[in-house]
Amino acid sequence: MPERLAEMLLDLWTPLIILWITLPPCIYMAPMNQSQVLMSGSPLELNSLSEEQRILSRSKRGWVWNQMFVLEEFSGPEPILVGRLHTDLDPGSKKIKYILSGDGAGTIFQINDITGDIHAIKRLDREEKAEYTLTAQAVDWETNKPLEPPSEFIIKVQDINDNAPEFLNGPYHATVPEMSILGTSVTNVTATDADDPVYGNSAKLVYSILEGQPYFSIEPETAIIKTALPNMDREAKEEYLVVIQAKDMGGHSGGLSGTTTLTVTLSDVNDNPPKFAQSLYHFSVPEDVILGTAIGRVKANDQDIGENAQSSYDIIDGDGTALFEITSDAQAQDGIIRLRKPLDFETKKSYTLKLEAANVHTDPRFSSRGPFKDTATVKIVVEDADEPPVFSSPTYLLEVHENAALNSVIGQVTARDPDITASPIRFSIDRHTDLERQFNINADDGKLTLATPLDRELSVWHNITIIATEIRNHSQISRVPVAIKVLDVNDNAPEFASEYEAFLCENGKPGQVIQTVSAMDKDEPKNGHYFLYSLLPEMVNNPNFTIKKNEDNSLSILAKHNGFNRQKQEVYLLPIIISDSGNPPLSSTSTLTIRVCGCSNDGVVQSCNVEAYVLPIGLSMGALIAILACIILLLVIVVLFVTLRRHKNEPLIIKDDEDVRENIIRYDDEGGGEEDTEAFDIATLQNPDGINGFLPPLCP
Template sequence: MVCIQQQQVLTITINDINDNTPVFGSSYYFGTVTENAISGTSVAAISASDSDIGINADITFNIASGDTASKFSISGNDIVTTATAVDYEAEKSFTLIIKATDQGSPANTATTTVKISVTNVNEFPPVWSTFTPPWIDATTPFSLSENAAVGTTVVTIVATDNDDGIDGEVTYELGTISTSSGGGSTTGLFRLDSVTGALSTIDTFDYENSDGISYYDIVVKAKDGGSTIQSIDRTVRVELVDFNDNAPAFSATSFTASISEDAAIGTLIKEFTITDEDSSTSNTFNIVSGDTSGFFEFDANKLQLKSVIDLDTPTSASNTYTLQVTVTDGGTPELTGTAYLTVSVSSSNEHTPTFLTTTISQTVPESALVGYTVTSLSATDNDYSEDGDIQYSIVSGNTDNSFRIDEIVGKLTLIKKLDYETTTSYVLHIKAKDGGTPDKSATCTVSVTVSDENDNEPTCTTLSVIPIQETASVGDTVTTLSCNDQDGVGSLSFSTTETKFSVGAASGQVTLADSVDYDSTEQSYAFDVTVSDGLHSTIVGVTVSITAVNEYTPTFTTVTETNAENQAIGTSITTFTATDIDFPPHDITSYAITAGSKQYSTN
């Protein structure tokens, strides 16, 4: 095909129609603004063009979206800040939609995006947020136990910074450390974690050896990361708390104390002194063992009598108590010290001995042997030990020392035989004395009646030879025996085996039972009379002498003799024989010529 061209000048007048849309110089714009920028500060410059001409090409700008808080405005081609401050901490960037509108009719528009970054300014200092535990004031302490391990956190501090970014990054550092004792600052005890704000220990503590330091005032700081650092500080007081790491201690491990049994309730027995290196003063005392009867109690550190200890019967409480006592401090944890106290209870002579009966009557036969028990006395004394020991004695009435009392058992015995015939009764006063100081005593009256017994032989007066004439008649009284018996029992009876004489069985009268003859072979009689009281007897020898009586006349035999005269003188003429039945001295003793011649004599 062959193309043919032809040219002709044609003048066409074109009327501008708003057929072009504004075009931004970039679909994205970027700008920056410092958060403390003053109002009117240019943030970003934008540009747009419109291919139309005339008013159709006149472009105006407005912020279509992204600036709800009206922090920006458009001045010409510049996006500028308004009086509403930009706050980095609130918004770190803005994405604005900028609309360009031409003046055509109808108007055409276009949009572009402006990304505005807010530049942070370290405008805020850190502020304290939380302390764990809470901080009250500079003199209200946080507690640190003396036994806290190395690394123990005392308090964790938190500060905040309203700045963002590094300007708002808070770190912590330790300031000066001063003590309650003064003397300047100290180091080497605490550390403050720069990130966590944990204040912790880097050494151990001992309250008892802290040289009087009771607390530490520690300055803690919080600072931000701004190029121009802002910081705050606060004084934190850390009180060193006495940990109960020492048990209370008695001044000794064992003690002794004594108390009288008559001590009143509330009597002080022992006051204890306690040492405790810890600061606790709230000691509590207790009796752990040894007081099952509840005789003792504590009033603070004073052991006192809670109830009366009666050593005496019938209570018969013990006189020795070994108490295990403890003292517990008021610490946490509670610690306890232990000691032993031996309490000796001394007896008091409170009671008087008492006889079971105050009068005793006993009858004792006079024949009772030495050692015979008359009676056994019994007295009681409710006192304990020596105070209740009874000692018996005879205080009166033992006039002839016939009695003895066992001073321990109270047995009353004979120490010599009694004799009714001497003493028929005794009134003994027996004393029971206790062993107290001073002693107490009681008396008992023992009436001893001696019963008469046939314990004596009859006694008779010794007789001389009793003469009686041979001419005495049967029945004549020869003599009456004089006998008696000291005993008051029984009666005397008399008897003899002699036949020539008899004796009155009751009277003791000796009489002639048969005739006697001096001129016979018996001129005297000796015989025994038995005197009996029914149990005992005695023999009385009786000698009767027969007295001669000249009963008979001599008789001669008749003699006739022849005598020659002239016999010499003296010549025997005869011998006369005369007889006389009487015995001498009444026999023939001489011859005599009573009548007749004088030339004779007799021989």
């Protein structure tokens, strides 16, 4: 141990001594007094110098020292000498006093003010503080006046190997795929050393594995950890503990070291095929099981985990491939066999299936090991069950004419018992679907008959349900829907689509269409409706009207002449015969009412009232009302005029014997002269257009 300490001290102090000897001193240009100037040159020469030259010609004086070092963690009975301050102004007469200030002055570093020796009085730690900046000053011992300007210098703390490497992020965890090749990188770890990395080997680290061999290796300088064995199998061992050491001093003896642990987990790869737990499975199922029911489960085990263990199941062969299917349960990794189609014990009593389980995810690196799949055989036995009756058809469609006779047979349904016992069947109608009891069924043979008359125009379709029940076991029943369509029979005559009423203008023109009518028929012929229109035989030569068939199956009524007169005849009745195209055809007679009306010149109907003809002087009711309104308005104006005039010329108090109404009557007796005759145009009263509904203006 003493030898080791001496070796360490030698390593530390050797460069310090070399630096102390070789480094040049720092030079400070001290100002020169007049005596110094005289010593350096003659007065004549001095007078000839400029101020700048005088300054440059001053003698060179200044501090003399090197950069100082102190060894960390050094402790002894006496303070350690760090270095000495000295200025060339010091002649050794002890008239100069040295002063130290800055980092640690007086607390960590102490100076002899006479000799300039600096001592470290405390133990130093480079990892806490690597260097100290101090200021040195030389002053006159008696006057304390500065002899030199203050100057900074640095004391560096010299490192020793007093810190062991540390793994700050440990312990570590890493994964590497199983079956990896030799030298596959796992991870890398890093240790830190607080010692000085640029001085010596105190912080130079070398890594090694203390535990975890021969499975893993580590690169000494980079700390990269790799696999040392190929094809490590997760199914054999999944987790490994590796102890890693970091040693400073380049790994040499005497260095400090630190350790950490690394847990390496082998991640799974798909290197194992699925394997059925057994090669033969047996299941039994009743023949009346519901479609989609799970019949049984099979399982193929896989030593891998996660998605590498996922397997898909298929039926690859057998006589039941059409009746059964298999699906995969992703959670349990099972194969579930389900029924796709109904079973019939009487037809086939057992089935054989060949199943295959294969990995969903494969790894091509291991394809050379063979197919990652396995097969197994499944035997399924069908058990007999008491089944309900089976109809010969899942639905029935029957047709019947609406004029069919009561108790006539509409159609027939059939059903049988699929069991070996073959129980007889009884048929009935579900009366909830035939509330009006329009149909009956023969309980023994399933023939449907008509119970009440049918009318297609009321209902085209009748939907009922037939029930088949086993006589030996009434709990075994089946139902089947039966749709009955009522076929049309031509039993309805056509008629007008609505109640039509036509209007004929007195001033209409010959050939003018008075009205267009259409017909309807409640029946529904196969080729659509086609109507024939005609007049009554006695009306064929009608002098007033004629008819015209249109392409859209409608009928137009036309006037044969003009000059119709409401005063002579206000209403005309025109019977029209409408026939359909049925077999046999049916027809009906519909009567069209035609009213004669007064119209405007452009054919707009204005009045259809015949009483307008009996008004005095041939005026229409509208014209008469307009004339009376003008007269009343004129009388009101006259009354207001007279009243205002009397109020202006006479006192406000009206005498008892005076009556305003008397004045108005007196005015009427006198007449208005030309003003009254111009109140309205007399010629308007004789205008023939007034007969057709034109009204004179209310006022001139």
